[in-house]
Amino acid sequence: MISDEIAGPRLPRSLRSPWRWIMFALSVLFVLTGLATAFGGDVAGLLIGIVVMLVGGWWSVTSLRSGVFVSEESVVERGMSGTSARMKWADVAEVRIGPGPSLLPSRTVVLVGKDGVEDMDLNSLSWYSFRPPRVPRRVARFQKVAALLMATD
Structure with a gap:
């Protein structure tokens, strides 16, 4: 059972990268380019x-x-390439930051x-880690929740 500290709306259901909006904008450009090309006149x-x-x-x-x-x-990770991976908290030994x-230079x-x-x-x-080591808020939030969820198993 999950502790009261992260129960309910405090448990982040999803953590998303801001880069997905850049990918979405590029995909819209692809769709518009495809429309313009499709109505060019030839097969x-x-x-x-x-x-x-x-x-x-x-x-x-x-x-x-x-x-x-x-x-x-x-925890489930869905990548921008369409891949998906799942790991049960019971199978997680630790959460760390890697390359x-x-x-x-990214982390x-x-x-x-x-x-x-x-x-x-x-x-x-x-x-991307161009500046001194600083963890984004979404990562710090994930680390905190992961520590609590791993402690309950």
Whole structure:
């Protein structure tokens, strides 16, 4: 059972990256470009336009669905590429900050698995670390909730 400290509306149901809005804006541009290309007049333009619109539509849906979703039982990470991963709190040994997925200097939250359970990177919570080490609010909030939920298992 979850403690009163994080029960109810205080438990963050989702934590999302601000980068998803940039991805969404780019996907809308893809859809508009596809529309303009599709109505160019020839069959090749129509086919290319449809493909570009479908890619833009898929990106818009995945960017809006992306994020880290927390429940009392598990954490689910939905990436901007459409991938999804789940880890139960009972399988989490610790939460740490590790290197991010980008070529630029970035950091991400890593859930370290217990007893051979594979570690899980929460890339939806990644951030660029150009300045001194500072953790974004969404990551600090996740760390606090994770510590409480891991303590209840």
